[in-house]
Amino acid sequence: MTSRQQTAGRWPHWLHPAAVPKPLRGWVIPVLLLTLWWATFRFGWTSSQLFVPLSKVIDTGVRMAGSGELAHALGASLYRMVLGFVIGTAVGLAVGTALGVSRLLENLIGPTFxxxxQVSLFAWIPLISLWFGLGDLAKIAFLSLAAFFPVVLNTFEGIRSVPRAHLEVARVFAFNPWQVFARVVWPAALPSIFTGVYLALIYAWLAxxxxxxxxxxxxxxGNLLVDGREHFWMDQVLLGVLVVGAVGFVLNWSASQLERRLLAWRGHSTAQF
Amino acid sequence: MPHAATLEIRGLSKQYQVKGETLPVLDNVSLSIKPGEFVSIVGASGCGKSTLLRLVIGLEDDYQGDILLDGHRIVGTSLERGIVFQEHRLFPWLTVEQNVGLGLLNADLGEARKRDAVREHIALVGLEGFERAYPYQLSGGMSQRVAIARALVNRPEVLLLDEPFGALDALTRAYLQQELQRIWAQEGITMILVTHDVEEAVYLGDRVVVMQPRPGRIKRIVDVPLPRPRDRGDYAFAAIKEDVLSEFSDHPRDELIAEPRERNAVEWQFSW
Incomplete structure (x- = not known):
């Protein structure tokens, strides 16, 4: 309390961080950074070749969007991501459920899994490139692997930690094994499973x-970024960074919307941005 | 009106195995409960009263003696025996009406009949208007009423109540005790209530079974020949309550300690 009062005393009222309305607070830092970026070139604080004005990045963006170059690159990336994500998640759900439901399978597969x-995802790259080459197939295999692990772990955890109290209710009402799974185990595990799928989405995009x-x-x-770096096209590099960030933001946002619908019964959300 | 069952417990004993040692929980418990009777069971923690209910509902097995419902030995769980637990145990992903409807999942009724039964039982516990609410939107007392509706929707022959109001505040508890008595009178089913609240036991029961621990056994059965609705301030009521309480004089009663509520991250975050 005291530190707050002191701060409030020293800072002019309008400069106090709390002066920004709550929903807009998240925008403070991006706006400051963009202003700094713009000011750097407006007032000529640097002449380095390693940095370009905001306007040049926007021009490059407009040019590459117009030529279809950007859409082509983004489309190729998203296509691989979606495919890898879907494969990895589907297999992950199946394996995670199997491990969670069957103690035999858990004992059999668990230790290996x-x-x-523990093996870093990128350690698989040499092996994958030897087996699948350098093309789409290798990339999709790598992405599937990235999505696979978090889904298996969280599905398994979710199914394993179904409250005993709920299982007893199912027994009292004489549920058969399928009813227990469909009506109790699966819905109870869903928040955890969702966390896994959500992580898979983020990992898949990173991967x-x-x-x-x-x-x-x-x-x-990614190739756009590599190209940009090799040719010292800083505008292209920065454009790539912005696009990657924007895609990540949209994925995150979609996931949290989906969660809000699917898991409305919890009254709160895990996926946040 | 559903059929109310006779419950006959004869020479019931139960042991748990703890680290290779045999721990007796129930020792030679015999109790006969008439159709439509309300029996309260009171006892300190560890007297095996909850275990007794878990045996009758069929969640535990491996016992000696007999548990007979209308003369038939009980086997596992069954829709003819309902239970309300201390925690409401509602499924948080289902609405009030879906939770109540869950009780009818394996009932031999058509969809329309099931819908009617769910509606009737939500009305029975006075929760019209909350059919589509989720458990997180309900208070503790409301949740427990949903649990009662869920347990009754199958029209069980006997309803077991395992400290159903133990976690509620005093006002809500008193109100729900009245409600439970109304439902019992209206439905006419056999009810067995386990509690550690002597007043609750006397207020609701036709008979109060006093149990003592280590190993759990019946110490005494006290009749409550008072007309309903009962007045807690009444002299006869107080006398019976005193009588039951006197059975505990050499065993200090374990008071219910409310568990601290789970703290939210927001509570300890600084606002600046």
């Missing part, structure tokens, strides 16, 4: 970029 998940950096063939946003 828990060892493999898309990773795959494009490390398996450099074909087109994609």
């Amino acid at each position: 828990h060892t493999l998940k 898309t970029l990773g795959a494009e950096y490390l398996l450099t063939s074909g087109s994609g946003i």
Whole structure:
């Protein structure tokens, strides 16, 4: 309390951080950064070749969007991401459910799985490139792997931690095993499963970029960035960064909207931005 | 009106195995409950009263003795025996009417009949207008009423109540005790209430079974020959309550300690 009062005393009222309305507080830092970026060139604070004005990035964006170059790269990246995400999530759900439902499978597969998940994702790249080459197939395999692990772990956790109290209610009402799974286990595990799928979405997008950096063939946003760096096209690099960030933001936003609908019964949300 | 059952418990004993040692929980419990009777069971923690209910509902097995419902030995859980737990145990992903409807999932009724039964039982516990609410939107007392509706919707022959109002505040508890008595009178089913609240036991029961711990056994059965509705301030009521309480004089009663509520991240975050 005291520190707050002191701060309020020293700062002019309108400069106090709390002067910004709550819903807009998240925008304070982006706006400050953009202003700083704009001012850097407006007032000539740098002449470095490693940095370009905001306006040049926008021009490049308009040019590449007009020529279809941007859409082509983004489309290629998103196509791989969606495919890898869907494959990894589907297999992950199946394996996670199997591990959660069957103690035999857990004993059989669990130890191997828990060892493999300790291997850094990028350590698989050499193996994947040897087996699948450098093209789409290799990238999609890598992305599937990235999406697979969080889904398995969270599905397994969710199914394992179904409250006993709920299972007893199911027994009192004489549910058969399928009813127990469909009416109790699955819905109770859903928040955890959603967390897994949500992580898979984020990992898949990160891994898309990773795959494009490390398996450099074909087109994609990652290749756009690599190209930009090699040719010292800073505008293209920065444009790539902005697009990657924007896609991540949209994915995150969609996930939280979906969660809000699917898991309305919880009255709160995990996916946030 | 549903059929109310006779429950006959004869020479019931139960042990748990704890680290290789045998721990007796119930020792030679015999109790006969008439159709439509309301029996309260009071006892300190660890006297096996909850275990007794879990055996009757069929969630625990491996016992000695007999538990007979209308002369038939009970096997596992069954729709003819309903239970309300201390925690409401509603499924948070289902609305009030879906939670109540869950009780009818395996009932031999048509969809229309099921819908009617759900509506009637939500009305029975006085929750019209909350059919589409989720459990997180309900108070503790309302949740427990939904749990009662869910347990009754199958029209069980006997309803078991395992400290159903233990976690509620005193005012809500008193109100729900009245409600429960009204429902019992209206439905005429056999009810067995386990509680550690002597006043609750005397207020609701036709008979109060006093249990004592280590191992759990019946110490005494006290009749409550008072007309309903009962007046807690009445002299006869107070006398019976005193009588039951005197059974606990050498065993200090375990008071219910409310668990602290789970703290939210927001509560400890600074506002600046």
